[in-house]
Amino acid sequence: MIFFEEALARLSSIRTGGPGQVVALPESLEELLVVLERIRAGTLPSPARFIGNASNILFPDGGLMGTIISLKKMDRFQFRPDGLIEADAGAFLPRIAFHAARQGRGGLGFLSGIPGTVGGGIVMNAGTTTGEMSDILCEVRLAWPDGRTFSVSRDDLLFSYRTSEFQNEDLSGNSSRWRGCVIIGAVLESIPGESSHLLEEWEILRRKRSEIQPLDKPSLGSVFRNPPDDFAGRLIESSGWKGARRGAIEVSPRHANFFVNTGGGLSRDFRSLLEDVRNAVFRENGVWLETEVEIVPEESPATV
Ligand SMILES: Cc1cc2nc3c(=O)[nH]c(=O)nc-3n(C[C@H](O)[C@H](O)[C@H](O)COP(=O)(O)OP(=O)(O)OC[C@H]3O[C@@H](n4cnc5c(N)ncnc54)[C@H](O)[C@@H]3O)c2cc1C
The missing domain is CATH 3.30.465.10 (Uridine Diphospho-n-acetylenolpyruvylglucosamine Reductase; domain 3)
Structure with a gap:
């Protein structure tokens, strides 16, 4: 299946992101190889970016050029x-x-x-x-x-x-x-x-x-990696950012290392909240948190 200008928000588990120039969902290795061949031949745009269930990727609000290939239908x-x-x-x-x-x-x-x-x-x-x-x-x-x-x-x-x-x-x-x-x-x-x-x-x-994570709302799971011998969620909570919001993106009141989309959220709000939370944790606790989610920058072409 090939879609043109498909909203990446529909693929992403946090439901944000603008259009993908081309989105391909091959159902078999043979179909995947045809997509790769078409990219080489120039009948589908390059570059190619491979994704699975997009449960760890923040797509840009401005969308992505090239061919985004989701392998989630190759699922045997x-x-x-x-x-x-x-x-x-x-x-x-x-x-x-x-x-x-x-x-x-x-x-x-x-x-x-x-x-x-x-x-x-x-x-x-x-x-x-x-x-x-x-x-x-x-x-x-x-x-x-x-x-x-x-x-x-x-x-x-x-x-x-x-x-x-x-x-x-x-x-x-x-x-x-x-x-x-x-x-x-x-x-x-x-x-x-x-x-x-x-x-x-x-x-x-x-x-x-389901008791400890906000599974009822779209998210990307843990935003930050846990630092050695500590938990990112604990540090965020102790810095006073649990429940904070930017637009429709919220630091989950249930688990502070999850940012959830409360409806119509934007990737730029996710990114700006992430930076503020990271700076606050550094100021309060002296720990620089590394992101676990992959942030695809705005206006950057997909990479091969
Ligand atoms: C509610 C929730 C709970 C979560 N809990 C956990 C948890 O407990 N532990 C944990 O580790 N993670 C967790 N995650 C994060 C996420 O589910 C994992 O990181 C997962 O492994 C990502 O898989 P994906 O198929 O969604 O990958 P994607 O998000 O689609 O991609 C992740 C990276 O892999 C690359 N990629 C994907 N498929 C391919 C491929 N076939 N070939 C080459 N590159 C590829 C992408 O380009 C990207 O760089 C959670 C997420 C959510 C939303």
Whole structure:
């Protein structure tokens, strides 16, 4: 499926962002390779930007030029008899965890409340206090912009807290060696477990999250990474910014590290609130918070 001038707000989990010049939603690897081929041939605009469920990206209000390729419709996964799971890049993490629990495959419970895809989860090394993507990853499958596909073993990749070398800069701050590549799938590990216990764990985690997180309103999850030995939410709250608003964007009264869209919010209000909160935390506590969400700047072309 290809859309022209599609509102990026419709793709983003915080529901902000202007039009994408072209938005492509391939449903298979073959369709993805055709989109890449058309970009190379110039019949779709470059540059290309790859997204999953856009649950960690703030799109600019002015929109984005180029072709934004969402992989969320490439969402198949299957369980192998040896306990490994083969997943397409767009497979939804909570869905994988739920089906794994039903099949008596454990070790994936932490994915239950992360509303992202396999590809986005790997790029962000998404996780919780009980596990992260790099713990369960065996292999990543990728494609270069020219359509060549290849696999990389987990052992040849570097990850750290909410960071991977698939981000634009690698872990040393240099341009990533994978720049321009798209993750097309992955092989994940699971461990044997008792299905009823795993489903119970799933339900407990789900309930706990809805008690502490504002899941009834659009957001991007945690805005800032937790600093060592502390919590960004605690620092924001102690700086007096819990419940603060800019336009329709609010520092959630339930969880201060979540900024929620209360209706018709703008990315520029999110960005300006973020800067004010960060400065206030620095003034009050001497801690400079690093963002976890990816902020795409206004008027910047998408990058390959
Ligand atoms: C309510 C809520 C709760 C959340 N809870 C958590 C949590 O507990 N833990 C946590 O870690 N995160 C959490 N998040 C944040 C988010 O869900 C994760 O970061 C998730 O991994 C992002 O996946 P995504 O598919 O939405 O990626 P996107 O937001 O679409 O993309 C993230 C990055 O990955 C890149 N990318 C995506 N797919 C591909 C691909 N196939 N190939 C190459 N690059 C790609 C994008 O360009 C971007 O740089 C939460 C978010 C929300 C809204």
